[in-house]
Amino acid sequence: MSEINIQNAIRIALSESGIVIRMNTGLFKTATGAIIKQGIKGLPDLLWIGPNGRTVWLEVKTPTGRASDEQKRFISKLQSMGHTAGIARSVEDALRLIGKGE
Numbered sequence: 001m002s003e004i005n006i007q008n009a010i011r012i013a014l015s016e017s018g019i020v021i022r023m024n025t026g027l028f029k030t031a032t033g034a035i036i037k038q039g040i041k042g043l044p045d046l047l048w049i050g051p052n053g054r055t056v057w058l059e060v061k062t063p064t065g066r067a068s069d070e071q072k073r074f075i076s077k078l079q080s081m082g083h084t085a086g087i088a089r090s091v092e093d094a095l096r097l098i099g100k101g102e
Contacts, residue, residue, distance in 0.1 A: 007045060007060040010094040017100060018050035042070030044078075044085060048098055056098045057085035065089070 007022075014020045023046065025039025044057040057078050059071050067075070067087055078085035088094040 001062065003060055003062050003065060006062065006088075006090065009091050010046065010058065010060060010088055013091045014046075014048050014094055014098060017098065018048050021047045021049070023047055040074075042068065042074035044071070044074065050098060055083060057083060058088045058094055058097060059086070061087055061089050063089050
C-alpha cells in the first residue's frame with residue numbers, strides 16, 4: 001500500500017474520535033508558474049486534535065519507509081516538549097498513538 005493510501009486510511013479512522021489535519025509541506029507550483037514553499041522541514045504529515053485538548057502528531061510511512069533526519073528531529077522536539085508524536089505505518093499504529101489501540 002502506498003504512503004498516501006495509508007495516510008488516507010488513517011485520516012478516516014482517526015476522524016471518528018477527533019479532528020485530523022493534513023499538514024501540507026513542500027514546494028508547489030501555481031497556475032502561473034510561481035513556486036511557493038509551504039510548511040516547515042520535517043513537520044509530521046498529520047495532526048490529530050482530540051478531546052480534552054489532546055493532540056498527536058503523526059508521521060506516516062509505508063512499512064519499509066524511512067523517516068528523514070529532519071522528521072526524526074521534529075518528532076523528538078515535539079516529544080521533549082510533552083507532545084505525543086510518532087511514526088504510523090498503519091491505522092493500528094495511529095490508533096495506538098492516540099490511545100485507542102491495543
